[in-house]
Amino acid sequence: MSGTAGDTPALSNIAYDDLVVGERMGPYTETVSHDMAARLAGPIGEPQDVDAVPPAAYPILFLKALRRSMGGIPAGSVLAKQELEFHGVLAPGSDVSIVTWVGDKQVRRERPFVTIEFDIRDAGDRQIVTGRKIIVWPTGPSEESV
Amino acid sequence: MAGGEFPAVTDRVTQDGIDAYAEISGDFNPLHVDPQAAAASEFGGIIAHGPIALHAFFRSATTWLGSDALPPGSAVKVTYRAPTRPGDDVTCEVREQRYAGGDGATEVDAECVKQDETVVVSIKAVLTQP
Numbered sequence: 001m002s003g004t005a006g007d008t009p010a011l012s013n014i015a016y017d018d019l020v021v022g023e024r025m026g027p028y029t030e031t032v033s034h035d036m037a038a039r040l041a042g043p044i045g046e047p048q049d050v051d052a053v054p055p056a057a058y059p060i061l062f063l064k065a066l067r068r069s070m071g072g073i074p075a076g077s078v079l080a081k082q083e084l085e086f087h088g089v090l091a092p093g094s095d096v097s098i099v100t101w102v103g104d105k106q107v108r109r110e111r112p113f114v115t116i117e118f119d120i121r122d123a124g125d126r127q128i129v130t131g132r133k134i135i136v137w138p139t140g141p142s143e144e145s146v
Numbered sequence: 147m148a149g150g151e152f153p154a155v156t157d158r159v160t161q162d163g164i165d166a167y168a169e170i171s172g173d174f175n176p177l178h179v180d181p182q183a184a185a186a187s188e189f190g191g192i193i194a195h196g197p198i199a200l201h202a203f204f205r206s207a208t209t210w211l212g213s214d215a216l217p218p219g220s221a222v223k224v225t226y227r228a229p230t231r232p233g234d235d236v237t238c239e240v241r242e243q244r245y246a247g248g249d250g251a252t253e254v255d256a257e258c259v260k261q262d263e264t265v266v267v268s269i270k271a272v273l274t275q276p
Contacts, residue, residue, distance in 0.1 A: 036170055041214060043157060044201060045166025052215035055204045055222070059197040060171040067172065079196045079226050086220040 014070050016112050016137045019102045025069035027097035027121075032057055037092035053090040058129045062118050065098040066133070076138030080113070084131035088122065095123045103132060112140035152254070155206040156237040159194050159230045167195050193229035199266040200224055202238035202258050211276055219251065219274035228266045235261045250275040 038047040040056040059082060066072060073079070090096065103117040114137045120129045157163075168174050176183035177193055184192045203222075208214060216222070230236055242255040256269040 037214075039166065039170055041208070042205065044163040044198060045170075050214040052213070054208060054214055055216045056197065056201055059200070063171050063173055072173075073175075081226065082197075082200075082224045084222045086216045086222075087218050089215045089218065 014074060015142075016105065016114070016139050017142050019105050019114060019137075021102050021105060024099055024101045026065060026099040028065050028068045028100075029095055029097050030061055030064050031095050032061070032090060032092060034092040036060075050092060053092055053094070055084070055086070058084055058120065058131065061096065061098060061120055061129075062100075062116075062131065062133060065100045065118060066116065069100050073135065074138050078136040079133060080136050081134040082131065083134075084129055086129055087127040088129075090122060090128050096120050096128065097123075097125075105137075107140055110140075112137040150210075152206050152210045152238070152240040152243065152256070154237060154239075155202045155209065156235050157198075157202045157205070159198060159232055159234040159236060161192065161232045164192065164194050164198065164232065167198055171195065189229060191231060193231055194234075196226050196229075199226070199230045199236055199258055200269070202236050203256055203267070203269050203271075206238040206240075206256075207254075207271065207273060211273060213276040217274045217276045219249075220272060222269060222271045225268045226266070227268060228260075228264050230260065230266050236266060237261075246272065 032053050037050050037053045037057060039045050041050045041054040042048040099119045101117050104115040106113055114135050115132050117132045121127050164178050168179050173195060177187055177189060178195055181192055236258050238256055238258050240254055240256045244253045246253045251272050251274045254271045254273060257265045258267045259265050
């Protein structure tokens with residue numbers, strides 16, 4: 001699946017059973033504008049001059065890719081953990097491509113955990129950030145799949 | 147080159163900041179931007195986007211490093227523990243800071259806490275030198 005930003009819903013309705021582990025989605029192209037980088041460097045929304053994209057931009061890029069791949073985070077979900085690995089420094093104004101996939105899904109202590117992986121690269125295919133969100137999904141496996 | 151103790155950074159969570167984050171991220175979940183819908187939810191009112199609670203850590207780390215970005219080789223693991231709301235003051239507090247070896251990397255255990263000492267996020271990070 002590939003494309004540009006569009007009118008996607010803010011919240012996903014994807015059921016736990018419909019999540020396919022390992023199925024890659026994207027690449028989705030996003031631009032990290034100078035304005036976006038500047039507004040995430042200091043107190044949120046208060047622009048600061050920056051020479052490089054600040055770390056706070058990457059959870060937002062995760063979110064944008066998630067919205068484009070599966071319509072966003074499902075209503076009622078809980079973001080439990082987030083991990084980021086930094087591989088390269090990005091200049092403000094750069095385009096990035098983001099690939100995302102479900103890395104894992106499993107029920108632990110009766111709670112359905114879903115791991116969504118992200119791979120962010122610059123226009124030259126240089127890896128910039130990888131990471132994942134671990135989300136408690138609002139619905140678990142159906143009785144038929146248990 | 148980074149050195150010494152992490153600087154204390156406190157972020158005040160405001161509705162203006164939440165609205166700005168919604169605009170930047172495109173995440174206009176009613177829990178963040180619609181007071182009536184949020185009041186009717188299990189949270190009983192507006193809560194901030196999760197990464198807003200992490201922001202004080204990123205600001206503290208980049209200030210300590212003297213760099214806008216986290217250098218290659220750095221890694222951050224975050225556990226979200228509680229929501230934040232408009233009016234909260236979120237402070238990054240470093241619990242432990244260890245020099246990891248000859249490559250200059252520093253391991254950091256930190257928490258972002260609210261004014262009532264509620265931990266909103268726990269962080270384990272490795273920060274390399276710029």
